[in-house]
Amino acid sequence: MFSKELVLKHRTEILHALCSSGSAEPLERVLDILLAQGELLCEDYQNIQVPGRALYTNARQLLDLVYTKGVNTCMLFLAALKQVLPEAHGATIPFSECCSNLEKKQEPQTTFTQTLLAQRPSLVSQLQDCTDDALDALLASGHFTPAEYDEVQLPIHTPSQKARRLLDHVRSKGEVAAEILLQYIQQKQTSGSPNYIMHANILYIYQKKLSSSLAAQSCFLSTYGGTSNMSLEDIYTEGHLELPHDCIGVHGSLGLEDIIGVAGTVNEEADTILVSGEAGSGKSTLLQRLHLLWAQGAAFQDFLLLFPFSCRRLNSEQRELSVKDLLFQHCCWPDREQDEIFQFILDHPHLILFTFDGLDELKQSFSDEHRLCCPTQCAPVPILLFNLLQGCLMKGVQKIVTSRPEAVGPALKKHLRKEVLLKGFSQAGIGCFVRKHHSDPTVAAKVLESLQTNTALLGLCHSPVLCWIVSQCHKELLGCGDGSPQTITDVYLMILRHFLQHKSPVKNSIGFGWIKEHLDTVLHLGQLAFEGIRTSCYIFSDTEMNACGVTEKDISTGFLTQSTGLSSVHAKMYEFLHVTMQCFFAALYTVLSTNTDHYIIPKLFESHVMKEMNMNSTCFGICLPSVEQQQQVSEREAMAVEITNLQMTATFLSGLLSQRHRSLWLNCCPRATVEKKVKEVVRCLSKSLRKHFRSIPKPVDGEKKSMHAMPDFVWLVKCIYEMQESSIAKDAMSKLDVNHLKLTYCNIGPVECTALTFVLQHLKNPVGLQLDYNSVGDVGVEQLLPCMPICYSLYLRNNNITDEGISKLIAKVIQCDNFQKIALFNNMLTDACTQHFSQLLKTKQNFISLRLGNNNITAEGAKQLAQGLKVNHSLQYLGLWGNKIGDVGAEALANALESSKTLVWLSLVCNGVGNAGACALANIIKNSTSLEELWLTDNCITKTGAECLIQALEHNTHVKSVWLKNNNLSVEEVEEMAQREPRLIL
């Protein structure tokens, strides 16, 4: 007899056998087995075991369920019943009539919670004698609350019921709790005594110590230190996190927890995740947020222990340390049983998370030459760190490291599990931040309004640190009307004035005298910053501060903040509010000091040359007294990471010496000195650009002259913008003779667009401007508008552009005679933008190429485009790959293009086009004298559609190929058609 019929026929006997004793135990044991076998889901279990309901009702519910689940479940149910019931009880049920095998389910359990379920029957019996101890262990490790403890221990439960409640609770708590319980059981089995409780207790105490110091460390941002009571929770605004452009199939913004998720993984074997972003993009703040969430138990709870490191602080560690010392001395000291805790860490790498902030600030750049595998062996801290990052040490521990992108070379890249890019605030993020910063909504609204009218400044605010300054200086901002800041230097001068005058309002607050009033402070802090940049020092001791004459009064201005590490060793050390602030002060010092070597300015601008020469010399080598060779080597290594700070200092220097700010310095130094410095900067900029242009290779015969710009080109352009000196831009561009300017993957955001426009608008001849794979966005597009007259083509693939940006762009390029081509593959465009393209096609009868692939354009958008196409007489290339135009869209386009005399190439790949679309497109083939290629790969065209295309091709000898791969054609059809029409690519 089949098991299902047996369950039905013997329902009464089964119910009796399960329930007549009055004990729930037989039913619960059957449920244990079915859960372990995977025949019941946890929801099924809850539906059957309703607390307080009669035993018979529960049993009936089970019988109904197994019956509806089918033959296999019934078979296993009977097998379970046979195993659970005493011989006498089961005597009336003919088990032998159905064969069953309880051993059959042996799927591997990949998680601890799965193990809990799969081994439930044996775990219940093992736990019923020691539920109290197991509960103690879970309570001690912080995974059970006292209320949950009491609930399991309710006197109404039998020992086995207590064990089951315990298992149910633990399963719902997740992996860490499940592992702790399984370990406890294992230890009990091997040692016979539950000493795990002691272990868990110590661990719990240590975890609490670690998390409370982390919570205390993370609750405030240093930039809000002395000025307000704003906590991280109050001000934290999500930054825009994304995966690199080359991560196939993953788009859009990521959340904080996605950092450790699988998306974007490039190397499964590696444990290190890199969060990269420019200075001020919010990397430290992001880690601070992550630490706080973990410490509060609000996220990242799969990690039992989190160890945070600051590379800036690790720089000052001179001793050789072991991993154990590193963890305990730099993060959190265990008051008891250090060895046991360290052993736990070694045994449970997957429960541990390390974070390293600011790898770019480590004095030594990454190298994987010195291998170290033993966690108790001592070594210099950078070596320890590099071995941790590459997984030689503490394999399996997840590590998140933040850095500026320039400081991450190929040596480290090969050890990365994945990379996540932090791009600062999105447009919406700026609004959100400003509203959080200002408790008064009218002030927030005014600040945002003023940003909307100054898009150059709005562009700057994508950088959180600049957004913070702008918000901090809202009074200055709102009071300065048309003269509101345009450049990064303007913004930093605003905060300089704000802090100086906030502390002690000066008599001469109007005009240019304010710097002079505070000259001593500026020089002291400037020298400290300058020496720091020169020697890769970002934390300053009393000795260093004294050497530069920094006084208590200088400290009280608020530019320095006390460095607070988790370890008390570093108390009474100071650092600048942000590294960009240190670069700004270093630049101020270069302008104002009469002591700096005259080589300084050229050396700042030549830093990029050093990089290209593989660090053959140190930047400040000439200015420094000679040093031991070994020291020179390490300084050279440091250069790799220092260059970004030197470049930033040079950028500020250019800004400070701009015509607009020169009067500030004339109050403090002789005119001749200032002018000499200005000349020097101008000379260096021109020289560096000329060098860059000279390196452009000659064009290959028949190809256009093209320049693939290096990131340094963008930096030099930014320096010219900071100077706000059109004459330098004009002069530079008069020497640039290219047809195509390629700036792909150059980290170009709105700020860079503003600078590029400032310079490129002076180009002599029109160029193709290729900005693919950057972060231009709508604000960046708006910044680019003034240089559209010198563009004949614009490539903006993969740049987060929306319909709004397009509407402004098209309104501009319609008026530009030279403009002929645009490529916008993979942006965020919808049907709302097609009316603008239609207008462009109607208006510009010299427009050649429109590529809108991989956006969100539907049939409606295609219809709009068709209106423009109908009256256009110049378009040669139309690309709509990867949209959703369908048959209706294809018909509209075909209709508009069938009499085109210029169309050469049309792509509707992957657009849901079927036969109706194909037949309509066949009309273009029939009539066209210009079409060469039609791409219809990845659609849903069947034989009927393909026949239409073949017939049309019979009338046309001009078309070279029609691509039909991946449509709905059988192998036979493909073969037959390929024979008939070789131009069909099937």
Ligand code: ADP
């Ligand atoms: P980075 O480490 O990339 O140089 P930081 O994290 O130090 O940048 O950010 C600099 C300043 O910008 C912070 O001190 C803070 O004032 C502001 N900031 C950065 N990120 C955020 C954020 N997500 N929310 C609010 N403010 C932020």
